[in-house]
Amino acid sequence: MDADGRPLLVTQGDPAGIGPELTLKAWLQRKEARLPAFAVLADPDHLNGLASRLGWNIPIVPVRPAEAVAAFDGALPVIPLSTTVKASSGQPDPACAPSVIEAIETAVRLVRKGEAPALVTNPIAKHVLYDAGFRHPGHTEFLAALASEGGSEPPHPVMMLWSDELAVVPVTVHIPVSSVPSALTTDLIVRTGRIVARELKERFGLSHPRLALAGLNPHAGESGAMGMEDDRIIAPAIEILRADGIEAAGPLPADTMFHARARQRYDAALAMYHDQALIPIKTIAFDEAVNVTLGLPFVRTSPDHGTAFDIAGKGIARPDSLMAAIRLAARLGSRRDAP
Known part of the structure; x- marks a missing residue:
């Protein structure tokens, strides 16, 4: 996966959270987990101190991106930040915000320059960044803004939660449940469905992606008896997606979409709000x-x-999800670079 000599990039996340120790653990388990080479954007001294406190013998070496793959087998490669990190585990501090932001900005710049095939971001705490003056709604919106630097139109980012057993996409994300019916539009569902279908083809290699769209209301509205949004907003979106040649089913009752047999009928489920997607x-x-x-x-x-x-x-803290994110980033980055 790193045969072209480029490492995956892993950002530190909030240095007071579990991101740094998960990164250390991922490197420790790199061989048995069969991880591709990665480099972390962080303060080497902070990682050294954390590893020492945890009693983990982890050599840490500052590198440039081009040096990371060669160093990876014997040491954790770190692309140093210009910002010194003075974080205490478990104690969120707005003073750490500059390092969090620098790690993300630098990683995006390196990936866009072609020095790395993909980016893996450790978790951040939005409230900590807000206290330091951060103006973006969240991590994803910040990445979209960075992607549009240079005058291009900001992309419409779509959050997918993926596993071998299930892939889900919330059409509306971090908004109150009471705001979902007014935020949900046919256009938003269509735009989201088109992006999901396109990227299931281009990044995941599915020739004919199958989408299943959940209804908003119990029993998908039951022909209007439990709400009209399913008939008035979701059903027209499905018809438009089908007219585009996308295989889209629904609106389906959400309570019967996620058992094992139902999951065999689609490649990704589009849910109408956050918890409808993330709970399953x-x-x-x-x-x-x-x-x-x-x-x-x-x-x-x-x-x-x-x-x-x-x-x-x-x-x-268990590094399973971070290691899965690293493996998936390598897989998708490899497909994106393929001719």
Whole structure:
């Protein structure tokens, strides 16, 4: 996966959260987990200190991207930040925000320059960044803004939670449930469905992607008896997607979409709001699910969990989702570079 001499890039995330120790653990388990070479954007001294406190013998070497693959087998390659990181595990601090932002910006710049095939982002805490003056709604929106630098139109990013057992996409994401009916439009569903179908083809290699769209209301509205949004908003979107040649089923009752037999009928499920998508995948694949951002001009994956400040620095956080994100980033980055 790293045969072309380019490493995957992993950002530190919030240095007070579990991201840094998960990255250390991923390197420790690199051989048995069969991980491709990666380099982390971080402060080497901070990682050294954390590894020492946890009692882990991990050589850490500062590198340029071109040197990372050769160094990876014997040491964790670190692309140093210009910002010094002074973070205490489990203690979120707005003073760490500049390093968090620098790691993301630098990683995006390197990937867009072709020095790495893909980007894996460790979890950040939005409230910490907001306290430091961060103006973007979240991680994904920040990445979309970085993708549009140079005058291009900002892309429409789509969040997919992926695992071997299930892939889900929330059409509306981080908004109150009470706001979902007014935010949900036929145009938004169509735009999301087109991006998902396109990237399932281009990045995941599916020749004929199958989409299943959940209804908003119980029983998908039951012909209007439990709400009209399914007939008035979702059903027309499905017809437009079908007219585009996309195999789209629905609107389907969400309570019968996610059992094992139902999952065999589609490649990705489009849910109408956050929890409708995330509850099933976190039930089925809590430790292995990966957050993939579709619609960007570069590959970005992330673990499907947060900063977990409550257990940070204790060495007990599981790296499964980060390692799955690294493997998936390598897979998608390899396909994106293929002629």
